[in-house]
Amino acid sequence: MLLCVVAAICLCGCGSVKKQSGQDGMVPAELTEDLIVVGFSQLGSESVWRTAHTASIQEQLTKEKGFFLEYNNARQRQENQIKAIRSYISQRVDYIVFSPVTETGWDTVLQEAKNANIPVIVVDRMVDVKDDSLYTTIIGMDAQEEGRKAGRWLEEFCRKNKGKDETINVLVMEGTAGSSAQIGRSEGFDEIAKTHDDWRVLEKISGEFTTTKGKEVMLSMLSKYQDIDVVVSQNDDMTFGIIEALQERGVSYGVDGDVTIISFDAVKEALELVADGKINVDIECNPLQGEQVAEVIRKLEAGQPVEKRYVVDGDIFTIDNVKSVLEQRKY
Ligand code: GZL
Ligand code: ZN
Numbered sequence: 204m205l206l207c208v209v210a211a212i213c214l215c216g217c218g219s220v221k222k223q224s225g226q227d228g229m230v231p232a233e234l235t236e237d238l239i240v241v242g243f244s245q246l247g248s249e250s251v252w253r254t255a256h257t258a259s260i261q262e263q264l265t266k267e268k269g270f271f272l273e274y275n276n277a278r279q280r281q282e283n284q285i286k287a288i289r290s291y292i293s294q295r296v297d298y299i300v301f302s303p304v305t306e307t308g309w310d311t312v313l314q315e316a317k318n319a320n321i322p323v324i325v326v327d328r329m330v331d332v333k334d335d336s337l338y339t340t341i342i343g344m345d346a347q348e349e350g351r352k353a354g355r356w357l358e359e360f361c362r363k364n365k366g367k368d369e370t371i372n373v374l375v376m377e378g379t380a381g382s383s384a385q386i387g388r389s390e391g392f393d394e395i396a397k398t399h400d401d402w403r404v405l406e407k408i409s410g411e412f413t414t415t416k417g418k419e420v421m422l423s424m425l426s427k428y429q430d431i432d433v434v435v436s437q438n439d440d441m442t443f444g445i446i447e448a449l450q451e452r453g454v455s456y457g458v459d460g461d462v463t464i465i466s467f468d469a470v471k472e473a474l475e476l477v478a479d480g481k482i483n484v485d486i487e488c489n490p491l492q493g494e495q496v497a498e499v500i501r502k503l504e505a506g507q508p509v510e511k512r513y514v515v516d517g518d519i520f521t522i523d524n525v526k527s528v529l530e531q532r533k534y
Pocket of ligand 1: 249250251252253327328343344378384412437438439440467468488
């Protein structure tokens with residue numbers, strides 16, 4: 204009897220236990236044979252940028268490339284991400300990849316993943332956890348630096364276009380409250396803005412990274428403030444809504460307009476507006492992170508060390524340099 208029990212435990216060595224079919228909803232073995240099983244919890248599908256980010260990971264983690272990818276769209280709700288991560292844990296996937304909708308609230312579920320020996324790869328946005336051994340690596344942009352880039356561009360713009368004693372009124376439209384993209388871009392811009400007492404930040408208000416909310420909020424801001432000189436919009440989708448609102452109210456914008464527009468993401472649709480002089484500057488945030496994710500997983504599979512942080516860099520586009528990238532822009 205004892206021998207049988209010992210044999211059974213050996214047969215279920217840690218490597219093969221993940222591939223067993225059947226019980227508690229685990230991935231059927233015949234589906235995954237020797238593929239690397241990855242559970243991907245994506246925060247939502249709120250923007251053009253997000254769609255490109257999802258596609259980039261799905262294009263890299265394919266069966267042909269040795270992966271079995273499970274995907275869940277959390278529709279901007281943290282509880283949906285936690286549910287998805289828990290289901291990946293119970294399925295004993297090999298890796299969990301997730302883009303956290305907000306920075307906080309992940310300690311418990313990431314501890315559960317750690318207890319199950321499942322490495323967690325954070326993509327795009329950051330998590331704020333007490334113990335950073337709860338995730339293996341973070342792949343994404345430096346949001347603070349993106350915010351500083353916007354501030355530095357505005358400094359240059361003011362040097363060329365603003366009278367010395369003129370005060371500029373700045374409206375900051377923020378992305379999803381509590382997301383590292385919103386926190387970082389606001390912090391970075393504020394770092395520069397607070398060194399200019401002739402920049403008046405009228406308000407920081409959330410457009411939730413969507414076109415609909417961006418338009419709704421901009422219409423109310425145009426009713427509230429008579430003189431908005433600059434809008435800093437933390438993603439292109441909100442910028443599309445802002446432009447609709449400005450057009451509706453007959454307010455000019457862009458290179459020759461009354462309202463200067465600073466945007467983030469630099470998706471193709473927005474870069475076309477930069478080329479037309481409708482958006483003054485677009486701070487790029489690169490969503491094509493799939494290759495980096497696949498490379499990190501392969502390294503982990505081979506028992507090689509990986510960095511704790513992979514910073515994805517981006518450019519800054521104005522009418523002067525946008526034409527060179529427009530043609531081959533993938534997203
Ligand atoms: C930025 C990313 C943001 C994009 C938005 O890293 O998290 O989320 O700027 C997206 O378009 O919604
Ligand atoms: Zn003014």
